[in-house]
Amino acid sequence: MLTRNVPPLTSLPSPPLRDENPNRLNHYRRLEQLRQHFWARWTAEYISELQHRYKWRTRHTDLQLDELVLIKDDGLPPLHWRMGRVSKIYPGPDGIPRVADITTARGTIRRALNRICPLPSSQDS
Structure with a gap:
């Protein structure tokens, strides 16, 4: 070959x-x-x-602590996006989570949930 x-x-x-x-x-x-x-x-x-997109009137399962996520970054190619685990979740005034702290190999960062992609796990199936 x-x-x-x-x-x-x-x-x-x-x-x-x-x-x-x-x-x-x-x-x-x-x-x-x-x-x-x-x-x-x-x-x-x-x-x-x-990224699960639901109507605002419908409740869905929230992001869980220690969940593996991919951090989307428009300035980097997909192979350089960081992975991390959710360490803390911050709800908004309405009680719905809006921001999360994510622990990565380089430290802890805080990102909005619309910039976080939860990765599928064996428990999801």
């Missing part, structure tokens, strides 16, 4: 190729275009599926 040298997903960013005509690209650039397309779709579709 012939293997080609493909850069790792953590490599430096390459020029945007998503709008280029695939027929005019060489093999490497076509692979890079596919990789960029994958990460764009993963960011837009999969991550948004992790």
Whole structure:
């Protein structure tokens, strides 16, 4: 089997190729275009599926302490988003949680719940 040298997903960013005509690209650039397309779709579709969106009138299960979460950061590529565990939850004046403290490998940070994606666990299924 012939293997080609493909850069790792953590490599430096390459020029945007998503709008280029695939027929005019060489093999490497076509692979890079596919990789960029994958990460764009993963960011837009999969991550948004992790964030449960409900009507405001409906109560749902709140974020739990020690739950594993992904911290969405628009300034970083998806592979560099941090993971952490919820250490404290702060409810708003209406009693609904709005902000959480998350313990990561670099320390504790405070984020709004709309910037946090709870990861599925074996208990969810």
